Amino acid sequence: MSTKNTAVAPDATTYNYPNASGYFGKFGGKFVPEILIPALDELEREYKLAKDDEQFKKERLHHLKEYVGRPTPFTFTKRLTDHYGTGKIYFKREDLCHTGAHKINNTIGQVLLAMRMGKKRIIAETGAGQHGVATATVCAKFGLECIVYMGEEDMRRQKLNVDRMRLLGADVRSVTSGSRTLKDATNEAIRDWVTNVDDTFYIIGSAVGPHPYPMMVRDFHDVIGLETESQCLEVEGRDPDYILACVGGGSNAIGIFHRFLDKEHVKLIGLEAAGEGAQTNKTAATFSKGQPGVLHGSLSYLLQTHQGQIALAHSISAGLDYPGVGPEHSHLFDTKRVDYRPVTDTEAMDAVKRCSMLEGIIPAIETAHAIAWLETLMPTLSKDDIVVINCSGRGDKDMGTISEYFYGSNGHS
Amino acid sequence: MSTSPVTPAKTFSSERMKRVFENRNASSKVMNLFITAGFPSKEDTAELILGYEKNGADIIELGMPFSDPLADGPTIQYSSEKSIEKGFVMDNIFEIVAEVRKQSQIPIVLMGYINPVIHYGVDKFFIKSKEAGVDGLILPDVPVEESGLIKLASEEHEIPLIYLVAPNSTDERMKLVDERSGGFVYCVSVTGVTGARTGNEVDESVKRFIERINKNITRNPVLIGFGISSHKDAMKISEKADGFVVGSALINNIRSLEADKNWKQKHFQFVHALKFGS
Numbered sequence: 001m002s003t004k005n006t007a008v009a010p011d012a013t014t015y016n017y018p019n020a021s022g023y024f025g026k027f028g029g030k031f032v033p034e035i036l037i038p039a040l041d042e043l044e045r046e047y048k049l050a051k052d053d054e055q056f057k058k059e060r061l062h063h064l065k066e067y068v069g070r071p072t073p074f075t076f077t078k079r080l081t082d083h084y085g086t087g088k089i090y091f092k093r094e095d096l097c098h099t100g101a102h103k104i105n106n107t108i109g110q111v112l113l114a115m116r117m118g119k120k121r122i123i124a125e126t127g128a129g130q131h132g133v134a135t136a137t138v139c140a141k142f143g144l145e146c147i148v149y150m151g152e153e154d155m156r157r158q159k160l161n162v163d164r165m166r167l168l169g170a171d172v173r174s175v176t177s178g179s180r181t182l183k184d185a186t187n188e189a190i191r192d193w194v195t196n197v198d199d200t201f202y203i204i205g206s207a208v209g210p211h212p213y214p215m216m217v218r219d220f221h222d223v224i225g226l227e228t229e230s231q232c233l234e235v236e237g238r239d240p241d242y243i244l245a246c247v248g249g250g251s252n253a254i255g256i257f258h259r260f261l262d263k264e265h266v267k268l269i270g271l272e273a274a275g276e277g278a279q280t281n282k283t284a285a286t287f288s289k290g291q292p293g294v295l296h297g298s299l300s301y302l303l304q305t306h307q308g309q310i311a312l313a314h315s316i317s318a319g320l321d322y323p324g325v326g327p328e329h330s331h332l333f334d335t336k337r338v339d340y341r342p343v344t345d346t347e348a349m350d351a352v353k354r355c356s357m358l359e360g361i362i363p364a365i366e367t368a369h370a371i372a373w374l375e376t377l378m379p380t381l382s383k384d385d386i387v388v389i390n391c392s393g394r395g396d397k398d399m400g401t402i403s404e405y406f407y408g409s410n411g412h413s
Numbered sequence: 414m415s416t417s418p419v420t421p422a423k424t425f426s427s428e429r430m431k432r433v434f435e436n437r438n439a440s441s442k443v444m445n446l447f448i449t450a451g452f453p454s455k456e457d458t459a460e461l462i463l464g465y466e467k468n469g470a471d472i473i474e475l476g477m478p479f480s481d482p483l484a485d486g487p488t489i490q491y492s493s494e495k496s497i498e499k500g501f502v503m504d505n506i507f508e509i510v511a512e513v514r515k516q517s518q519i520p521i522v523l524m525g526y527i528n529p530v531i532h533y534g535v536d537k538f539f540i541k542s543k544e545a546g547v548d549g550l551i552l553p554d555v556p557v558e559e560s561g562l563i564k565l566a567s568e569e570h571e572i573p574l575i576y577l578v579a580p581n582s583t584d585e586r587m588k589l590v591d592e593r594s595g596g597f598v599y600c601v602s603v604t605g606v607t608g609a610r611t612g613n614e615v616d617e618s619v620k621r622f623i624e625r626i627n628k629n630i631t632r633n634p635v636l637i638g639f640g641i642s643s644h645k646d647a648m649k650i651s652e653k654a655d656g657f658v659v660g661s662a663l664i665n666n667i668r669s670l671e672a673d674k675n676w677k678q679k680h681f682q683f684v685h686a687l688k689f690g691s
Contacts, residue, residue, distance in 0.1 A: 021558065031527060031554045033484040035579040035604050037586070177490055183481060190483045195605040197581065293528045294554065295481060307502050308532025309480040 015261040017331065022211020025334060027327035030210040031294045032190075039197045044212045046117050051219070056112065063108050064223065067141065068098050070105075072224075074231035075391075079358040084378035090240070091361070091391040092228050092256060101364065101393030102221060102252045103134035107203055109220030111138040114201035121200045123147045125189040127154055127182030128318035128366075129161025130393060131205030136170035146170040149188040153180040157318060161397060179312050182322050186296050206249025207326035210297030214326050221255025228388060229259055236386055242267045242377065245390040246369040247340065248284070248320035250329045252392035261337060269377070270329065271369040273315035274342035284313035285342040286325040287333050300327040316345040316401060317365035319393075347372040349405050352395060364393030365401065424595035424632075425573055427548040429520040433471045434597070434634045434655060442647065443656025444688045445472040445636050446663060447524065449489060450506050451496030452478075453667060459512040460677070466519045468681045469688030472636075473513075474551065474658065477506055477525030484553035486608030488661035503533045510545035522549035522575060522596065527562070535563055539570040549596040551575045557593050577601050578630070580622045587629035597634040599658065600626055602650060607639055608661045623653050644690045659687055
């Protein structure tokens with residue numbers, strides 16, 4: 001928005017966001033209290049240095065390989081493909097990362113940065129508990145103090161993950177303000193950071209928050225797209241035609257999309273959680289129903305009331321149950337580079353079952369939102385079209401919800 | 414965004430605000446009191462403002478309730494939630510200010526978060542503010558670098574923006590904030606969120622911070638806030654400043670008087686004591 005009409009940038013075709021102020025087109029920025037400005041400036045400075053530091057890069061890749069288990073497989077899903085009778089469907093297996101989801105790619109990166117900056121106290125927010133577990137895991141590995149803020153309501157829904165975090169040595173703090181879910185846990189983590197800014201590093205779990213977080217989280221997940229590109233080339237000799245990923249805050253999606261943004265021949269589809277329907281009040285479909293606004297430090301699409309209060313999101317998937325979305329996705333939505341579509345609770349749960357029975361892969365309910373879109377997409381494709389789904393997490397953590405949904409009991413009672 | 418830092422600052426202060434600082438005698442401090450609009454109820458707010466003025470308030474900071482106030486502590490979040498539950502809408506802010514203006518010229522600055530302002534419409538927000546008689550705007554989630562969304566409207570409608578500085582702000586940052594603020598500069602005395610604190614916490618590091626403030630902030634008066642709950646705190650902390658801000662302690666006081674039929678009268682006594690010591 002700062003370039004004049006007359007000045008056509010020579011690299012206009014190269015995707016190069018965010019700009020120096022942390023904006024992806026109109027979206028992003030640093031909407032934070034003054035106290036955090038020095039901390040964000042420091043973080044940005046240190047991240048830039050680390051990013052170009054060969055030693056840091058080497059160390060990060062080492063842990064991704066030896067601890068996380070990268071590269072993750074690129075699995076041809078034969079029975080799912082046969083089920084539709086068109087195209088070829090592959091899963092990028094982030095569910096096979098240590099701790100069961102892509103989240104740890106980011107927490108490894110951020111915790112290494114925290115240690116480089118000499119910060120000894122780590123804080124994080126979590127909704128479903130996956131990011132909390134991924135943070136508690138790396139803190140245990142590197143011997144750092146870990147405090148995880150989690151809404152009281154989410155702690156009840158995700159008891160297993162609460163216990164995992166505690167077992168890993170984290171101090172899980174119950175958040176009782178507001179709706180007692182992820183957005184309130186994020187408020188509380190930011191307040192902790194404002195109060196303990198000198199010695200504390202805040203590990204944000206999605207591609208949201210003030211600059212430089214959306215960029216940093218994206219970069220740490222970029223490995224998903226890089227591996228996908230080379231694996232697809234190896235197996236199929238070319239790029240995929242379609243890449244599908246679920247979008248809550250949007251970290252797994254931006255991780256697999258980013259590498260392909262300049263490749264116009266690769267169609268990118270982001271699936272957001274429509275809950276009981278994108279236009280109902282029980283939805284988390286930010287692009288279908290939201291408007292631009294500011295939450296948790298950045299300007300992005302946001303579910304809100306007619307008075308500009310933040311609306312409560314709803315999705316059967318706790319990981320997508322968030323009223324906002326990362327600013328880079330808002331930019332990709334406005335520029336139409338990524339096609340964002342809503343998927344309901346029912347469609348996602350059907351996909352959980354279908355995928356489990358046809359492929360022997362129990363996906364996270366978040367991931368199932370992407371898998372569900374095959375129902376719409378596959379009938380429109382031809383035999384040779386290659387479709388890649390980012391299989392962002394495994395469904396073990398969701399067994400309570402899955403049991404209740406399909407078999408009428410939550411397995412705990 | 415990239416062009417804003419080079420634009421020369423055009424700042425201003427309302428006549429009502431100027432008068433407060435010009436008329437201050439050296440022995441007393443300017444007292445700015447924060448109140449959440451619509452707490453405990455919409456009907457109470459204008460009456461509380463007028464009562465605060467009678468009991469020593471020099472400036473009113475009127476809080477625009479927001480569902481996710483991340484710079485505030487539990488006290489202000491609580492009062493905001495209550496107000497929203499009872500049906501607070503943005504237009505109530507302008508109704509309250511207009512009602513106060515029928516009887517009073519006390520400066521009123523609005524304090525809140527950017528999202529409801531964007532949603533209401535930035536221009537409409539500033540037009541309504543001007544019409545109602547608002548003297549300034551504090552948005553703690555909009556630091557100077559993000560002011561692009563509101564700066565032009567602020568200048569056009571002459572409602573100054575009031576920025577905050579914190580103990581970890583650099584000297585350069587303080588100068589920048591001073592240059593961009595109109596009316597006064599809000600100094601956050603501790604790193605943390607709003608909320609009443611006890612003695613020692615307020616004490617220690619503040620002195621050096623205030624020395625830096627006085628060195629770097631030269632265009633605007635300086636008010637100090639965050640954590641003040643008594644006259645003694647207020648006098649100590651604002652010794653070398655123009656005045657102080659109290660917010661959470663007022664809300665706590667209202668809550669402690671919830672069951673009391675004469676709560677307003679007792680609450681005004683508390684306010685009087687904040688300013689005058691008894």
